[in-house]
Amino acid sequence: MNRVLKYAWYQLIVIIAATIFAVVTLFIAAKYWRGKEFSAVIPFCLFAFVHFYRVIFPLKPGEIAFDERDVDIKNRATRISFTIFWYVFALSCLIPILVIGNGSIHVMYLGGVLLGAAILIRITWTIAVIVQYGWSDKGEK
Amino acid sequence: MNRAQKIAWSCLITVSISLILGIIAVVIFYLIFGMPKALWGFALMSIGLPGVFGLMGIGGLGALSQLIFKKGQGKVRFDERDQLFYMRAWFLGYCASYLFFVIVCMTTWFIYGPKGTISVNMLPLTVIGGFMALALVHSIAILAQYGWTGKGGKS
Numbered sequence: 001m002n003r004v005l006k007y008a009w010y011q012l013i014v015i016i017a018a019t020i021f022a023v024v025t026l027f028i029a030a031k032y033w034r035g036k037e038f039s040a041v042i043p044f045c046l047f048a049f050v051h052f053y054r055v056i057f058p059l060k061p062g063e064i065a066f067d068e069r070d071v072d073i074k075n076r077a078t079r080i081s082f083t084i085f086w087y088v089f090a091l092s093c094l095i096p097i098l099v100i101g102n103g104s105i106h107v108m109y110l111g112g113v114l115l116g117a118a119i120l121i122r123i124t125w126t127i128a129v130i131v132q133y134g135w136s137d138k139g140e141k
Numbered sequence: 142m143n144r145a146q147k148i149a150w151s152c153l154i155t156v157s158i159s160l161i162l163g164i165i166a167v168v169i170f171y172l173i174f175g176m177p178k179a180l181w182g183f184a185l186m187s188i189g190l191p192g193v194f195g196l197m198g199i200g201g202l203g204a205l206s207q208l209i210f211k212k213g214q215g216k217v218r219f220d221e222r223d224q225l226f227y228m229r230a231w232f233l234g235y236c237a238s239y240l241f242f243v244i245v246c247m248t249t250w251f252i253y254g255p256k257g258t259i260s261v262n263m264l265p266l267t268v269i270g271g272f273m274a275l276a277l278v279h280s281i282a283i284l285a286q287y288g289w290t291g292k293g294g295k296s
Contacts (some may be wrong), residue, residue, distance in 0.1 A: 079228070079234060082231075102261070106258055110267070
């Protein structure tokens with residue numbers, strides 16, 4: 001399997017696992033830990049593993065990290081992910097006006113939108129890369 | 142000067158004018174109405190948006206640049222080099238807009254505190270600001286790569 005494709009699968013799995021972990025941890029903290037000291041970093045700590053790919057899977061001698069085609073695929077995936085991020089962020093900012101009207105909204109809403117959008121960028125990027133390579137290795141190494 | 146440079150200059154000028162107008166409006170509104178209402182001065186920035194998205198308004202001049210600066214009649218209109226420049230420019234623009242969102246979200250959180258509330262009407266201004274950051278950085282990146290002046294390149 002191509003190294004870029006491996007990275008995409010790794011990233012997708014880590015993000016999905018980290019998101020589930022964050023949701024469960026936040027739910028437990030809100031239900032059973034209310035009023036007690038709780039670090040906001042704990043639910044999101046697993047997201048850091050996305051950046052550990054090179055440490056966990058170091059480049060072997062003679063292995064090619066990526067070529068022109070891989071760069072092209074990564075660039076296209078980046079463009080797609082940012083475009084989708086923009087649509088989602090714009091809609092997230094406009095929908096409250098339609099729903100709430102001339103009211104006010106909690107300040108954490110913006111942070112939540114930004115965090116959600118950041119996760120969305122990563123997920124869209126990985127899916128775009130995987131789709132372009134064709135879900136499996138197809139004999140490439 | 143090629144077509145991409147002309148369009149980039151057009152967008153840069155349009156967005157910069159609307160940005161300056163917006164800041165002036167905020168200062169004036171602040172002196173007259175005070176802080177919450179003063180932020181509506183930023184709504185004036187939106188006149189620069191049509192320059193990017195081809196809607197309407199004063200900044201529509203920027204959008205019209207796509208029509209004003211017509212494609213050349215030569216056989217090659219867009220090669221790999223242009224594609225690379227555009228890709229880099231879009232990437233930098235997207236990064237700038239994302240950075241803008243992060244700064245806005247964190248600043249709001251620090252100002253109002255974790256339990257504070259903001260007016261819903263502030264949200265579209267965030268999107269407008271993000272669009273402006275995108276358009277500005279995209280235009281600057283295009284000009285920085287092609288060069289700010291003609292240098293003999295034509296299309």
